Amino acid sequence: MEGKLSFGRPMAGVFQPREHAKQSPARNHFVAATGEFVGTFMFLFFAYLGHSMSVATASDSGRTGGNSNSTIIYISMSYGLSLLVTAWALYRVSGGLFNPAVTLGLVITGQLPAIRGVIFFPTQILGGVVAAAVASVIIPGDIAVTQTTLADGMSKAQGVFLEMFLTAYLVFAILMLAAEKSKATFIAPIGIGLALFVAQIAGVHYTGASLNPARSFGPCVAAAKFQGYHWIYWVGPFLGAMIAGGYFHFVKFFNYYEANPGQDSAGGGFADDIDVAVRERQRIPSSSTA
Structure with missing residues (x-):
């Protein structure tokens, strides 16, 4: 038939997607939102478990009383690799954002419709809360060890700016590797996971390296314990997303x-x-x- 390529009967065992006569924006938003909830849960659940294990089994600590270098690397790998795998698995469903700051960055650059950004925001926050709650009840120990906290000597202003720059690094990597299409887009999750890994190494000791309000909010709810400076883990990442979005607009304009x-x-x-x-x-x- 003209305009239609057919290769005969479908192979046994090959999934055949359902064809809908009419597109439904509401259904599409719902499916994408479930992808963000499940993805945020999976990403942070396994990251929290890895983080908790790294702290619980650490044989030493840093000279200043914080985590040792090896523990920081294990923590960073937990978040970076968890994001890499989960984003790669679910980017076809929702885009694989799992982070309100990333969502903001994609909205302000026109890569994500504002309505979908509004839908994603609460689902990502809820996914983080559920991930922390489930992790807190299935492993021994205190989930509070996964909270993001400022190191001794770090001021709130320093914390905001460090979170801002770390998040800008991650969001710009996402914009250039995934949102901006190229021949390497299909392996973008590798670069994105590595970007988070690098940012974690740079920031875990100083701020906990949140880069993600959902990541910081979840353990606070599960542990029923909020630091007085918890707001920096919202302000810093959102500022970073705006900086990354601004520079993305700049290079695209020119x-x-x-x-x-x-x-x-x-x-x-x-x-x-x-x-x-x-x-x-x-x-x-x-x-x-x-």
Whole structure:
């Protein structure tokens, strides 16, 4: 039949998605919201378990009384790898955000509709709370060890700015690797997970490296204990998301791909289209290959 490619009967065992005659925005928002809830729960549940295990089995502590270097690395791996796997598994369902600050960054850059951002925000917060609550009842020990706290000598202002820069790093990585399509988009979760891992190493000792209001809010609810400076784990990440979004708008406005063209070129359509556009604009003849 014209306009339809058929390969015969579907293979046994291959999932055949249901076809709906009419798109339903409400249904799509609902499915995406469930993906964000489940994804946030899975990401933080396994991260909290890894964090708790790292602290409970630590054989030493840092010279200043905090976590040792090895414990910080284990904690960082727990969050980074958990995000990597969970985002890779669920990005087709909801985009794999699992973080209100990331949601804000995508909304202000036009990568996510505002209505979906409004829907995602409470589902992500709820996912974090449920993850912390479940973790607190299935393993021994105090879930409070997973709370984000300021190190001795860290002021509230320092905490806000550190959380801001750490979150800006993560959000900008997400915008460039996942939201901005390229030949490497399909492996974006690897870069995103590594970005969180690096940010965790840099910030765990000083602020707990939240980068995510849902990540900090969940253990506080589960432990029924809020620090007086808990607000920094909301203000800092949201400021970071706005900084990342602002710079993303800046490089997009000035056509960043023209500044360093050909980075994805190897026969890929996306990169080739950019290269052609750049050559036409600069009136540079394309080189021929034998």
